[in-house]
Amino acid sequence: MTGNGFAQHRAALREGRYVRVVNYHNTPESMADALRHELAGYAASFDSVTLEHLDAFYATGRWPLERPGFIPVFYEGYLNNATVAAPICDELGLVAWFPIITRFLDCPVPEQRAFAEAHDITLVEEELSRDRLAMTWDDVAEIGQRHVVVPHTGSHEEIGRVRTAEDVEREIVRPRRDVERATGREAPAFVWLRGTEYGTSPVQDGWVRDTGYRYQISNTMIQRIA
Template identity: 55%
Template sequence: MTRPSFDAQREQLQRGHFIRVVNYHSTPRGARAELASELAGFARDYAPVTLDDLDRLFETGTWHKDKPGVIPVFYEGYRNSVTVAAPLCDELGLTGWFPIATSFVDCDPEHQEAFARAHWISLVEEDTKGGRIAMNWDEVAEISKRHVVFPHTAHHEGFDGVFSDADLEREVVESKRQLEAVTGQEAPAFVWLHGSSYGQSPRHDQVVRDAGYRYQFANTMIHRIN
């Protein structure tokens, strides 16, 4: 797509032709009412964004809906993303985007709290009351039917902690293969821990490109990379 001028970007923003990305992590049942109210406000003021919608925006350079878009992003792969966040999105007609740390889902429930604490996955009190903290693979497959599921590395890693070829294969490539095998569909996007931008490391960028991702989510933008 041709890079728009600043004036064109300003005009698009003034016309509401933009996408707002809102990030969430654990969404405990105890805070369900608060989350429901917030998501309801987004559903009222914004349009849902499917993968096809995002592709169309990058292909044409123009947002095609009457309202600006919103992407609620629910990180890590918490079980409450399935029991709380996804059902609320379903009720409100929103498309949720779920970046999954695949090794968190793979982890034995008995060890998930320890895994989370060792891998920068924040826990609230409700998460530690016993039982499974992460969603399971059946739940990943189920939410992928209505929402967008993609890798957040395997072990919740930042690019600055992934050095060897084996590490890159595991965190970037194998996590994609695993999600695609479970869901039966493309994992179109990737995101590092800390939301690091595309363009900070040519080596890491190359692995992301070669893996076949179309998008990289970052703290300040969504990068179209393929």
């Protein structure tokens, strides 16, 4: 829709040619019933959007679904995203996107709480007594068979703090390699901390593009990287 005027956007909304993206973070067991109820409501009104649907739209300009699209997005790589959110999406036939902080998963279990607190990863009270807070790479491999797993940087990093070749390797390049190794599939998209959009900085944009990502997810859009 980028580049269209207000009239075109209004027509698209009226005709159901849009995607509803809903962002989640922690999904502890205590909210499983509420999450299931909410997602079931979306499943009743929207069509689940797959990566193939997005690719087809950007390739042809034609919307491939009969109803508006829906994408649930579960951020950070919390263990409860794997144990609670993913199974609920499976029950409802929804394809979800999981942007994961790869170094959170790599962090030794006894150090995960400290890592989370140092990297702006919010934890919920009911899980603080648990050993593991992040999903495992085996969880990523399992989720990646039905859903889309992408890097949310290596360390939950802001765009302006990635400046050196070492930063690029740690936050952009290695996370893609690690996700693809775990899932056996392409990691097609990248997400910065705070949802910075593509086009904000030519330097960082170039690093993301050169790494091979095809999409960038921001707070307001899913952008196709030329």
